[in-house]
Amino acid sequence: MSILNFGDLDSLDKIIAVDTATVTVRVDELELLKKIQVNRLVALRSAKAGQHLIGIVSRITRKADSTSSTQTSTVEPENEFPENNLVRIALIGTLVDKEGVTENVFKRTLETVPEIDADCFSLEGERLTNFMKVISDVRGEGPQLHLGRYALDEGARALLNGNRLFQRHAIVVGSTGSGKSYTTARMLDQISELPQANLILFDTHGEYRTLQGDAFRHLRIAGPGDIGENRGIEDGVLHLPxxxxxxxxxxxxxxxxxxxxxxxxxxxxxxxxxxxxxxxxxxxxxxxxxxxxxxxxxxxxxxxxxxxxxxxxxxxxxxxxxxxxxxxxxxxxxxxxxxxxxxxxxxxxxxxxxPPESCMEMNWLEVMAHYLIADRAAQDDVKGGIKIIDFSEVPSDILPLMVSLIARLVFVVKQWTLPVYRHPISLFCDEAHLYIPERTAADSADEISVGIFERIAKEGRKYGVGLVVISQRPSEVNRTVLSQCNNVVAMRLTNGEDQSVIRRLLPDSLGGFGDLLPILDIGEALVVGDASLLPSRVVVSQPRFKPSSTTVEFWDKWQLEEAVSDTSNAVRSWRRQSNAT
Ligand SMILES: Nc1ncnc2c1ncn2[C@@H]1O[C@H](COP(=O)(O)OP(=O)(O)OP(=O)(O)O)[C@@H](O)[C@H]1O
Ligand SMILES: [Mg+2]
Incomplete structure (x- = not known):
């Protein structure tokens, strides 16, 4: 069944000019023209039966009434058609109804060129959802990774291919406060629905403590405050001796x-x-x-x-x-x-x-590895699933050493696991520029950390270890690791250097999308890569559990009557190097 079953009535209008990869359509009905927007997707009926050409609206012009001569002269010279109400469309690929046994296949090639007078349809609502499903190859039943809605069309759900997103690594980037942590929490929300979910999130600020439920385990890296206390992994304290x-x-x-x-x-x-x-x-x-x-x-x-x-x-x-x-x-x-x-x-x-005595036993490593690597369905009291590891009490200079130690442990254990028993695990690296930096001093802890993550980025796919690199400064994250990430979720990026790093990862034939980076709204993302062949602008839905990363409302707080500061506790915690009460 073709997903694009348009009736003739849906047609926007007829094509009046065709170039190798662009077509111009004249839309006479003003109401229809108003509905069309730049960057919207359209389908053109191809000369070959069972095929549609897909294009992106790149320009809409509504020429002034020809009776007013002063305005006609202001029309740009490149707009060479005498008619009004023109829509220019850049062709980007072909949708084939059936190829072999597979239905609805999208190709990034133009198999034919549309004929003059061919019909042209706008892709909206259900059809857009279905088309985007084809693009991201989301087939089959079962829960989907539902990130949000398309900015172009509120009615269309944005679904990502969960296999491709996690297999070939992903990056989530955006300036501070653009919504990376929310997007991460949204993904975790969706993942937590899966009975055998398995991932580790490195939480450098303790932002994700709010994520609660059966699927989530919270662990805290032992900090200076834990010396001499006999707290172990059963108490949610993870020692790294x-x-x-x-x-x-x-x-x-x-x-x-x-x-x-x-x-x-x-x-x-x-x-x-x-x-x-x-x-x-x-x-x-x-x-x-x-x-x-x-x-x-x-x-x-x-x-x-x-x-x-x-x-x-x-x-x-x-x-x-x-x-x-x-x-x-x-x-x-x-x-x-x-x-x-x-x-x-x-x-x-x-x-x-x-470390406490128990960490010096031979079998401790097994217990700990099991805790970290177990999936949700683990039969014992471990109950793996989504493991959120809080690094907020770890001194910043040894953060890279500690994070990479866990990453290495996961990778090595997976390497030594027989392929039949390899259950895939994803490592979510929030604030990745802190421990996978681009610049490192030779033989430093940073360099060791980068080495381990580079290795996972290059070889992890084979062992079922995926990376999700999350950072506000992509230009400060190690390039080798970035270049291995085949999926990009880019939120608003204001810094020019960061933008150019991300632009380079976007397919160039689709040009204009990079220009959107600085003007995306909070919570809006450009998604492109293996999991979504065409860049799409997605409004990320709010997660069920919001990370505690709320932006402080300065002006509002300054207006409060009562004082809220608690300096003495802060100083006490600083001395004890622990927030625990
Ligand atoms: N999808 C969304 N829908 C609505 N509001 C959002 C969304 N994403 C983020 N916000 C708002 O933006 C604020 C900051 O978001 P978030 O903490 O995710 O930013 P961030 O990119 O992780 O920043 P940082 O780099 O500083 O960690 C949130 O507290 C929330 O109010
Ligand atoms: Mg964040």
Whole structure:
């Protein structure tokens, strides 16, 4: 069944001029002309049966009455037709009713050119919804990802293809306050309807605490306020102990790369950590682990053991020909040791270096990975689903390290999962410019984080790990990661640099859409990519649970009679590094 079953009465009017990719239509009826708007979609009956050409209205001109000579002369010269009421349409593709066994196929090529006098119809309401469904390849039954409505036509629902959107990564961009968090919450709303939903949202500001319901789990990264408290994952507190850090992260934390002795220091530290990890393992019971052991093996180890080993090496005396002499590293590690101690005793980092006992058990990793990766249907008390991880109490300089640690964990576990058991998971990265930055210092924590996200962006699709990068500064987000995102949800963008980054991701044959970026309304988005072949302007519906990101009404608040500030609690929380009461 063709989705474009127009009757002859629906026709706008006849085509009066045809070019390779543009046509001009004359619309005599003023009422009809008023209904047409620039950027609206139209269908033209093609000479071939079962095909329609699809176009976008690029210009509408209503020439003044020819009796008034003064006004006729103001008509632009390019408008060469003597008639009134012209609509210019840029052709963008062909809709074929049936191709092979598939019905309604849209192609970005022009299979024919419309004939003069062919009929032309405006795509509205139900037909527009159906056409957009074809564009985004939303077929089949079941819940759809319903983002909102099309700006062109309130009556048409904007549906996205949930497979394509999450498979090939997506970005949500827009200046501050343009509605990214709301759009994210709207997507989560729709996803939460699915019985086996599975995603992790990195919530850097604790904005998404308001999302409640069966599908949502809230976890908080342990912060300085959790040192010494015995709170675990059952209480919604997620510890990320030091032994989870990979080789690069450990070196970035402990070794000062500008030190001329740095390669030696990294090598010795590696050796000591490997020894410490081996010491934890039982030679018999863990033989299979020991046989394939590397510095990156996720095995708990005693950090004091490493410090003692380094101290020993730093003081070691060896037998020489003429009695004891200084060992090869004598006094060469003093700087490394003091840096090492500074870190492990730094209270700010205490939640990494002083985790509760339970985090030092071998099986803890399994429990935690299960919590993070489980889908909603997990049979036990874990009940995965949409996991919202609150990073708001994590010091900003180690945020990249912590976020990427979780991303890496998810990716590595997925890599080691047999394909039949791989349940897809999506990582939503809010405020991504903070931990996937474009500019990084060599060997810094930022660089490690970028490396991990680049890897996921490039290879994640194969393992069922998708990224949704959310940022207000796309120009500050790593380019490699951005270039791998095949879907763009762009909200209002005012900054020129950011606009040009996004423009480059829009298909150029459709030109004008980039110009919309600065004039989109709050909550309006341009959606384009795998999940929607034609850029479409969508008014995002309000989410069921609104993120707590409300824009503060300065003027209104300043008019209140009562004071509302609570500075002393703020200062107390700052000192305790925790908002918990
Ligand atoms: N779809 C929408 N419909 C109606 N109002 C909206 C919509 N999206 C956003 N708003 C309004 O805009 C405000 C800011 O939105 P939001 O917090 O999503 O912005 P943001 O882009 O995430 O900003 P930031 O970059 O600062 O995090 C909201 O509090 C809400 O009042
Ligand atoms: Mg936000």
């Amino acid at each position: 030091y032994w989870l850090l990979g080789y690069e992260a450990l070196v970035a934390l402990f070794v000062d790369r500008s030190d001329q002795n740095a390669p030696n220091q990294a090598m010795l530290m590696t050796r000591c950590i490997v020894d410490a990890k081996r010491a934890t393992l039982d030679p018999e019971g863990h033989r299979d682990i020991l046989n394939n052991f590397t510095i990156d093996s996720p095995v708990p180890f005693d950090i004091e053991f490493v410090r003692d080993e380094l101290t020993n090496l730093n003081q070691e005396m060896v037998e020489g020909a003429r009695g004891p002499k200084q060992g090869p590293y004598f006094d060469k590690l003093s700087r490394l040791i003091s840096r090492f101690e500074a870190k492990i005793f730094d209270r700010r980092l205490g939640f990494i270096f002083r």
